[in-house]
Amino acid sequence: MNHPLDAAPAYQRPDLTGAPPVIEIKNLVTHYGSRKILHGINLEVREGEVMVIMGGSGSGKSTLLNTLLGLLRPTSGDIRLLGQHLWEISDVERSQLRQKMGVAFQGGALFSSLSVLENIILPLREHTKLDLNTMLIMARLKMQVVNLAGFENLMPSELSGGMIKRAAFARAIVMDPKVLFCDEPSAGLDPIVASAIDDLILSLRDAMGMSIVVVTHELESAFRIADRIxxxxxxHILMIGTVDEVRASDNERIQNLLNRRTEEEILDPDEYLKRLTAVNE
Ligand SMILES: Nc1ncnc2c1ncn2[C@@H]1O[C@H](COP(=O)(O)OP(=O)(O)OP(=O)(O)O)[C@@H](O)[C@H]1O
Ligand SMILES: [Mg+2]
Incomplete structure (x- = not known):
């Protein structure tokens, strides 16, 4: 007889084809000073989707994230979050919209002088008028969701790398955001802890119906969690597609990225030297 688990269905990615968009980016151009960083980005993220933003260092991933969070004003183009034009609404409306977005920053960005629970409760204190007991219940619930129950009185310095990420997730979801942004959620973690964070991301999507935008360098993680990449x-956007589509792409730059080969490595050594000296001339 077969083992019962053999009959268990494989993980099925949900069909998101008809899901409404929660993020719509059209012709987005962003500069730092006079330097153009994003050159006309078009991207849609659908409800319940895990969208992974991948790209080499300096490709503009964090810039895109900051622009979506309303931290950086684009030069031109349009960003719609949950149907609202990010830069056509008032500051108050933008701040309200911002509260429907959760962010788990790279490195956690926890306040070192506050306990885990105090860190997680912070957005509720800042943005709601709930009484303390209600806030505590909400924060503790989120600590359970990220598997940190019982650690509420620890200080950030007492947490492991994986626990810091979990605490950052708990703080990011304490207001029940519709959209969650994560910057490099599994960077610097050992593979087992990193894969537990991947599971957490998928469970947030499945249990809470969140749309999640993940910036990551980690290919394995990207392939595991992404509905689209x-x-x-x-x-520039080279490609938007499912994991299978990206893997099958015959675009050389995408293949180089997947094979972790940098431009310098694939250049002919003589050509590389020529470019280096040209820069210094
Ligand atoms: N505050 C800033 N002022 C000026 N230039 C910046 C600033 N932040 C980023 N840049 C430049 O913008 C470009 C894109 O940077 P960005 O941080 O978005 O890249 P990234 O894809 O997130 O890279 P990484 O993987 O290294 O985090 C880079 O060339 C960078 O030097
Ligand atoms: Mg970055």
Missing amino acids: CVLDKG
Whole structure:
């Protein structure tokens, strides 16, 4: 007789084809000073989707994230979050919209002088008028969701890398956001802890119906969690597609990224030297 688990269905990605968009980006151009960083980005993220933004260092991933969070004003183009035009609404409306977005920053960005629970409760204190007991219940519930129950009185310095990420997730979801942004959620973690964070991301999507935008360098993690992947290269989108589509792409730059080969490595050594000396001339 077969083992019962053999009959268990494989993980099925939900069909998101008809799901409404929660993020719509049209012709987005962003500069730092006079330097153009994003060169006309078009991207949609659908409800309940895990969208992974991938790309080499300096390709503009964090810039895109900051622009979506309303931290950086684009030069031109349009960003719609949950149907609202991010830069056509008032500051008050933008701040309200911002509260429907959760962010788990790279490195956690926890306040070192506050306990885990105090860190997690912070957005509720800042943005709601709930009484303390209600806030505590909400924060503790989120600590359970991220598997940190019982650690509420620890200080950030007493947490492991994986626990810091979990606490950052708990703080990011304490207001029940519709959309969650995560910057490099599994960077710097050992593979087992990293894969537990991947599971957490998928369970947040499945249990809470969140749409999740993940910026990551980690290919394995990207392939595991992404419904679709957006490949950025020097501020341009090379491709948006499912994991299978990205893997099967015959675009050389995408394949180089997947094989972790940097431009320098694939250049002919003489050509590389020529470019280096040209820069210094
Ligand atoms: N505050 C800033 N002022 C000026 N230029 C910046 C600033 N932040 C980023 N840049 C430049 O914008 C480009 C894109 O940077 P960005 O941080 O978005 O890349 P990234 O894809 O997130 O890279 P990484 O994987 O290294 O985090 C880079 O060339 C970077 O030097
Ligand atoms: Mg970055």
